[in-house]
Amino acid sequence: GAVVSQHPSRVICKSGTSVKIECRSLDFQATTMFWYRQFPKKSLMLMATSNEGSKATYEQGVEKDKFLINHASLTLSTLTVTSAHPEDSSFYICSARDPGATVNGYTFGSGTRLTVV
Amino acid sequence: KQEVTQIPAALSVPEGENLVLNCSFTDSAIYNLQWFRQDPGKGLTSLLLIQSSQREQTSGRLNASLDKSSGRSTLYIAASQPGDSATYLCAVRRITGGGNKLTFGTGTQLKVEL
Numbered sequence: 001g002a003v004v005s006q007h008p009s010r011v012i013c014k015s016g017t018s019v020k021i022e023c024r025s026l027d028f029q030a031t032t033m034f035w036y037r038q039f040p041k042k043s044l045m046l047m048a049t050s051n052e053g054s055k056a057t058y059e060q061g062v063e064k065d066k067f068l069i070n071h072a073s074l075t076l077s078t079l080t081v082t083s084a085h086p087e088d089s090s091f092y093i094c095s096a097r098d099p100g101a102t103v104n105g106y107t108f109g110s111g112t113r114l115t116v117v
Numbered sequence: 118k119q120e121v122t123q124i125p126a127a128l129s130v131p132e133g134e135n136l137v138l139n140c141s142f143t144d145s146a147i148y149n150l151q152w153f154r155q156d157p158g159k160g161l162t163s164l165l166l167i168q169s170s171q172r173e174q175t176s177g178r179l180n181a182s183l184d185k186s187s188g189r190s191t192l193y194i195a196a197s198q199p200g201d202s203a204t205y206l207c208a209v210r211r212i213t214g215g216g217n218k219l220t221f222g223t224g225t226q227l228k229v230e231l
Contacts, residue, residue, distance in 0.1 A: 006160065034219070043121075043206065043221040044161075093160055095219075105151055106210075106219060110160035 002028050002098035006109025013084055013116055021079045021112045023050075023094030029074035030096035034106070035067075038091040050077040050094075084116040119144045119211055121222035129228045130197055138192040138225045140207035145185050147209045151219070152181050152192050155204045164205075165192070197229045 003026040013019050023033055031052045036044040048069055049057040056069035066088075068080040077096075081088050095108040120143045130136050140150070149168045153161040165174045165181040167190070173182040180193040190207055204226045208219040 036221075041226075043223045044208075046218060046220075049218070091158075095161075105149075105163050105166040106208075107163065108153070108161040111158070113158060 002096070002101060002107040004094065004096050004107045004109045006094055006112055008112060009110060010113045011115070013114070015085055015116055016083055018080055018082045019084055019114060021081075021092055021094075021114075023077045023079070023096070023109050025075045025096050025098070025107075028096075028098040028100060030077075031074060031099070033071060033077040033094055033096045035069065035077075035079050036093045036095065038093060038111075044093060047079075050079075052077075081114065084114070086116045089114055089116045119209060119220045121207060121209055121220050123205075123207060123222040123225050125225060126223065127226040127228075129230060131230055132197060132199060134197050134229075135193070135195050136197055136227070138194070138205050138207075138227070140190040140192070140222050142188045142190075142209050142220075142222075144209075144211065145188050146211060147185065148212050150181075150183055150190050150207060150209050152179075152190075153206045153208065155206060155224075157204075161206065194227075197227075199229050199231055202228050 005024045007022045033050040035047045038044045047062045050069045050071040052071045058064045071077040093111040095106045124139045151166045152164040167174050167183040178195040183190045204224045206224045207222045
């Protein structure tokens, strides 16, 4: 089945630095990928839709200058948390849908635990 | 705005028990509904997907039902095992003008005890 790889799985950074998270579709091409954020014991909140070759679409309330998304190829999307602050600490998960799949489900990465100190 | 709610928020059962997790959504104009499992600190694993035209899907000990008109879905787990302990999330996919999006429920944290 479709596999989505997310890296790194865990990162600790200092306040004010930037962190890049990668999301790769390993065995399919994804023109669209999705980035979610999950707070402790809460559900997933969609942050933005990453579109290959064009600008990402951000959900209401998500700062696009804070969370930079780049989808330069059909298998890779990156989320960069710029000038990170402790309140950005969270679990970030990406997902993608294999357009060639007969069942239109979404596949998720394993997530990235970001801790800003 | 689509809202997805899951009840109960947490559940603890003895091994071997059959159980039902509930998911409700406010907007019945969905494309499909998907159940996921999430282990602590991990990503999501897809369990079952039900298209809007379907009533139920089965996989092993899992059975998911969908009543789109009433905005409800259930996930039935038969003969629960300690390995089933995880958080279960339901998500509905609704085709919007800006693309397909998933809206997630609040999750049910399941613990199956020996």
